[in-house]
Amino acid sequence: MPPAWEAGYAGRRALVTGGAGFIGSHVARRLVQLGATVTIVDALIPDCGGNLFNIADLREQVHLRIADLRDREAIEDLVCDPDFVFNLAGQVSHIDSMIRPVDDLELNCVAHISLLEACRRRNPGVRIVYAGTRQAYGRPRYLPVDERHPRIPTDINGINKMAGEAYHLLYHRLHGMRATSLRLTNTFGPGLLIRHPRQGFLSVFLRRVLDDEPIRVYGDGSQLRDLNYVDDVVAAFLAVAADDATVGEALNLGADPPLSLRQVAELMIEIAGSGRVERVPFPDDLKRIDIGSYYGDFARIRAAVGWQPQVPVAEGLRRTLAYYRRNARHYIAGDEVEP
Amino acid sequence: MPPAWEAGYAGRRALVTGGAGFIGSHVARRLVQLGATVTIVDALIPDCGGNLFNIADLREQVHLRIADLRDREAIEDLVCDPDFVFNLAGQVSHIDSMIRPVDDLELNCVAHISLLEACRRRNPGVRIVYAGTRQAYGRPRYLPVDERHPRIPTDINGINKMAGEAYHLLYHRLHGMRATSLRLTNTFGPGLLIRHPRQGFLSVFLRRVLDDEPIRVYGDGSQLRDLNYVDDVVAAFLAVAADDATVGEALNLGADPPLSLRQVAELMIEIAGSGRVERVPFPDDLKRIDIGSYYGDFARIRAAVGWQPQVPVAEGLRRTLAYYRRNARHYIAGDEVEP
Numbered sequence: 001m002p003p004a005w006e007a008g009y010a011g012r013r014a015l016v017t018g019g020a021g022f023i024g025s026h027v028a029r030r031l032v033q034l035g036a037t038v039t040i041v042d043a044l045i046p047d048c049g050g051n052l053f054n055i056a057d058l059r060e061q062v063h064l065r066i067a068d069l070r071d072r073e074a075i076e077d078l079v080c081d082p083d084f085v086f087n088l089a090g091q092v093s094h095i096d097s098m099i100r101p102v103d104d105l106e107l108n109c110v111a112h113i114s115l116l117e118a119c120r121r122r123n124p125g126v127r128i129v130y131a132g133t134r135q136a137y138g139r140p141r142y143l144p145v146d147e148r149h150p151r152i153p154t155d156i157n158g159i160n161k162m163a164g165e166a167y168h169l170l171y172h173r174l175h176g177m178r179a180t181s182l183r184l185t186n187t188f189g190p191g192l193l194i195r196h197p198r199q200g201f202l203s204v205f206l207r208r209v210l211d212d213e214p215i216r217v218y219g220d221g222s223q224l225r226d227l228n229y230v231d232d233v234v235a236a237f238l239a240v241a242a243d244d245a246t247v248g249e250a251l252n253l254g255a256d257p258p259l260s261l262r263q264v265a266e267l268m269i270e271i272a273g274s275g276r277v278e279r280v281p282f283p284d285d286l287k288r289i290d291i292g293s294y295y296g297d298f299a300r301i302r303a304a305v306g307w308q309p310q311v312p313v314a315e316g317l318r319r320t321l322a323y324y325r326r327n328a329r330h331y332i333a334g335d336e337v338e339p
Numbered sequence: 340m341p342p343a344w345e346a347g348y349a350g351r352r353a354l355v356t357g358g359a360g361f362i363g364s365h366v367a368r369r370l371v372q373l374g375a376t377v378t379i380v381d382a383l384i385p386d387c388g389g390n391l392f393n394i395a396d397l398r399e400q401v402h403l404r405i406a407d408l409r410d411r412e413a414i415e416d417l418v419c420d421p422d423f424v425f426n427l428a429g430q431v432s433h434i435d436s437m438i439r440p441v442d443d444l445e446l447n448c449v450a451h452i453s454l455l456e457a458c459r460r461r462n463p464g465v466r467i468v469y470a471g472t473r474q475a476y477g478r479p480r481y482l483p484v485d486e487r488h489p490r491i492p493t494d495i496n497g498i499n500k501m502a503g504e505a506y507h508l509l510y511h512r513l514h515g516m517r518a519t520s521l522r523l524t525n526t527f528g529p530g531l532l533i534r535h536p537r538q539g540f541l542s543v544f545l546r547r548v549l550d551d552e553p554i555r556v557y558g559d560g561s562q563l564r565d566l567n568y569v570d571d572v573v574a575a576f577l578a579v580a581a582d583d584a585t586v587g588e589a590l591n592l593g594a595d596p597p598l599s600l601r602q603v604a605e606l607m608i609e610i611a612g613s614g615r616v617e618r619v620p621f622p623d624d625l626k627r628i629d630i631g632s633y634y635g636d637f638a639r640i641r642a643a644v645g646w647q648p649q650v651p652v653a654e655g656l657r658r659t660l661a662y663y664r665r666n667a668r669h670y671i672a673g674d675e676v677e678p
Contacts, residue, residue, distance in 0.1 A: 098513070101452045101506075109448060109502070113440045113495070148489075152505075154512070156452070159505040163448075166491075166498040167440075173493070174437070174627050288513050 003235070003306070005242035010035030015082040017041050017069060017115065018050065018089035019062075022191040023131065023184075025054035026234045027086050032061045034238075041078055041089070043068040045107065048091055049193040053330035069111035075118045079126065084241050087115060087168075088131045090161070093198040095285070097157035108160035109167075116171045116179075124177060128168065129241045132181040132250055134296055136162035143224075144297040147183070147252055154291055165250055172248040180240050181250040182233075185296055189230030189316060190323035194331050201261060202227070207332075209268055210324050214278040218286065221262030221279065224293035226255040229316030232309040239305040246304045254296035255309045264313075271317050342574070342645070344581035349374030354421040356380050356408060356454065357389065357428035358401075361530040362470065362523075364393035365573045366425050371400045373577075380417055380428070382407040384446065387430055388532040392669035408450035414457045418465065423580050426454060426507075427470045429500070432537040434624070436496035447499035448506075455510045455518075463516060467507065468580045471520040471589055473635055475501035482563075483636040486522070486591055493630055504589055511587040519579050520589040521572075524635055528569030528655060529662035533670050540600060541566070546671075548607050549663050553617040557625065560601030560618065563632035565594040568655030571648040578644040585643045593635035594648045603652075610656050 014031050018024040019040030031038045040062050044050040055062065067074040069089055079085065090108050091097065097104035112130070119126050136159075137145050138152040153159045168179040186202055193199045194207040208215045236253055240246050259267070262277065269275040282290065301307045324331065353370050357363040358379030370377045379401050383389040394401065406413040408428055418424065429447050430436065436443035451469070458465050475498075476484050477491040492498045507518040525541055532538045533546040547554045575592055579585050598606070601616065608614040621629065640646045663670065 101456065102449055105444070105448055105452060109444055110441055113444060117440065150487075153509065156506065156509065159502050159509065162505075163498050163502045166501075167495065170492065170495065170498065
C-alpha cells in the first residue's frame with residue numbers, strides 16, 4: 001500500500017530549490033510522478049552539484065528557472081505561487097567551505113535568508129522543508145546521535161548549514177511560517193556529484209570504482225556511517241511536507257544498522273565485481289575535520305510521519321553503479337546538457 | 340592589589356575592532372592606560388554604535404583606521420602586527436536584524452570570517468577575544484544559564500552572533516588559533532548607544548531618564564537580567580586575553596544578583612533624582628522575541644581567570660548618568676567628531 005501522503009501532491013504546486021542537484025532532482029521527479037506542478041530553481045553554480053543531466057528526462061514536465069536565491073526579484077516571483085518549497089539549494093563541500101568560507105556563507109546563509117524573506121512577504125502560508133545536515137553535530141559525543149546532541153560543527157559548512165536551519169525554525173517561531181528541517185546524513189544514489197573528490201566519501205568511492213582504481217580507505221576504515229539511498233530521502237521530504245506535525249522542528253534522518261567505511265568499500269567492490277581496497281594513512285587536512293563514527297537516531301521522524309528507510313544499502317549501490325555505468329560521461333566530463 | 344594581567348600589556352600591541360563603539364572604546368582606553376600600543380579599526384557604520392566621541396580623548400594615543408573588516412587588504416595590513424585582537428565589531432540590534440537580516444549577516448558573519456582568514460594568513464599566533472552574546476541561548480530553559488545550555492536564538496542577530504562565535508572556536512580547533520569567546524550579557528556605561536531605541540532596554544531606559552520622560556516597563560517588569568558595568572567587561576576581555584587558559588572556549592559573563600527590569604528602572608530614577616515608571620502592555624514585535632528572565636552562570640570564567648564583577652549596578656548607573664548629563668549631545672544629535 002502506498003503511503004498516505006502520496007495522494008496529497010496531485011494538482012499541488014511545488015518549488016524545488018537546488019532542483020538540478022542530486023537530491024533536488026529526485027524530489028522534483030517524484031513530485032511530477034505524483035501529479036504535482038513543479039518549478040525548479042537552480043543557480044547551476046560550478047561544483048555545487050547542479051547538473052542539467054539530472055533533470056534531462058523532466059525537461060518537458062517541469063518549469064526550470066536558472067536563478068540564484070539571492071536574486072530578490074526572481075525569487076519573489078517564484079515563491080508567490082507554490083504550496084510547497086523543498087529547499088535543497090546549497091554548497092555542500094566541507095573542504096571547499098574551508099578554502100572559500102565567504103562563498104559558503106553566501107550560498108548557505110544569505111541565500112536562505114533571502115528565500116525566507118521572499119516567502120514571508122509573498123507567500124507566508126507556504127510549507128517549507130529545508131535540507132539540513134548531521135554535519136552540524138560535529139564529532140559525536142554519544143551514539144546514536146539524537147536531535148538534542150550538542151552542535152559543534154567541525155567546519156565552516158557545518159556552521160553555516162546550522163545557521164541556515166536556525167533561520168527556518170526562527171521564521172516559524174516569529175512569523176508562524178510552516179518550516180521543518182531534515183538533518184540529512186550520507187545520501188547516495190544516481191546523480192550524486194562525482195566530478196571532484198570534495199563531496200564526501202561515497203562520491204569518492206564511487207568514482208574510484210568507476211575509474212577502476214583502488215578505493216582508498218583512511219586509517220583502519222572502521223568509522224561507522226548511516227547511509228540513505230536517495231529515494232528514501234525523497235520520501236522523507238514528501239512525507240514531512242504533507243502534514244504539519246513537524247512544523248518548527250529539525251529531524252534526523254538515518255539508517256540502521258550503520259556500516260563501516262571499509263564495509264561500504266567492500267560492498268561496492270562486490271557489487272561492481274571489480275576493484276580493491278587500499279588502506280592509506282589519514283591525510284592531515286581531512287583528519288582535522290574527521291568526526292570519527294556517526295550514526296543518527298531517527299526515532300522522531302519515524303514517530304511523527306512513519307518514515308524509515310526502505311531501500312537496503314546493497315540494493316541502492318547496485319542501482320547507483322548501474323546508473324553511472326550508463327551515464328558517467330555526464331558527471332565526469334562536465335555539464336553537457338545546455339539550459 | 341591590581342590583577343596580575345595588568346602588567347602584561349605594557350609595550351604589547353593590540354588591535355581593537357569596533358574600537359569606536361561602546362565597549363571597544365573602553366577596551367582601547369584601558370589598554371592605553373596599561374601601556375599597550377593600540378590600533379582601533381571601526382567602520383563607523385550608521386547605527387552600529389561607533390561614535391568618534393567615544394575615543395575623542397584617545398586620539399593622540401591610538402592609531403585609528405576607518406575600515407570595514409570585509410575590506411581584505413586593509414585588514415590583512417592591520418592584523419600583521421598585533422599580539423592581541425579584541426574583536427568587538429558587529430551589529431548588535433536585535434530589532435534591526437529582523438528588518439535587514441542580510442545586513443546583519445554581513446556584519447556579524449562575513450566580517451568575522453574575513454578577519455579570521457586574515458589572521459590565519461598573516462598572524463596565526465595572535466591572541467583573539469571575540470565579543471559573543473548570551474542572546475545565542477534564546478529563552479532560558481533553566482536559570483542561571485550555563486555554557487552548556489541549548490542555543491536556540493530568538494532572532495537573526497542571535498543566530499549570526501552564534502555563527503560568529505562558532506567560526507572563532509573552529510579556527511582554534513582547525514588551525515590552532517588562540518581564540519576565546521566571551522558571551523556578554525547586558526552591558527552598560529558611558530558610551531552606550533542611546534540615539535535610537537533599538538539597542539536594548541538599558542539604552543532605552545537611560546534615554547528616557549535623560550529626556551525626563553517616564554520609563555516604560557513592559558508587562559509587570561518582573562523579568563530578571565544580569566547587568567555588567569562596562570569596566571568589568573573590559574577587565575574580562577583583558578584578563579582572558581592575558582593567558583591561554585581559556586583558548587578555544589566560550590565563557591559567560593554575568594552578575595549576581597540579577598535585577599528585575601522594574602528594579603533597574605526604579606534604581607535609575609532614584610539615582611537621577613527624577614522620573615517615574617510607567618507600566619504598558621508588551622508590544623507585539625518585542626513580545627515575540629522576548630526571552631523572559633535571563634541570568635548567567637559565570638563560574639567558568641571565575642575559575643579560569645578569577646574574573647567577577649567589581650562595580651555595583653548602582654555605582655555604575657551613577658557614573659553612566661553623570662557621563663550622559665555632561666555629554667548627551669554627542670550621543671543624541673549624531674557624530675559630531677570628524678574622523
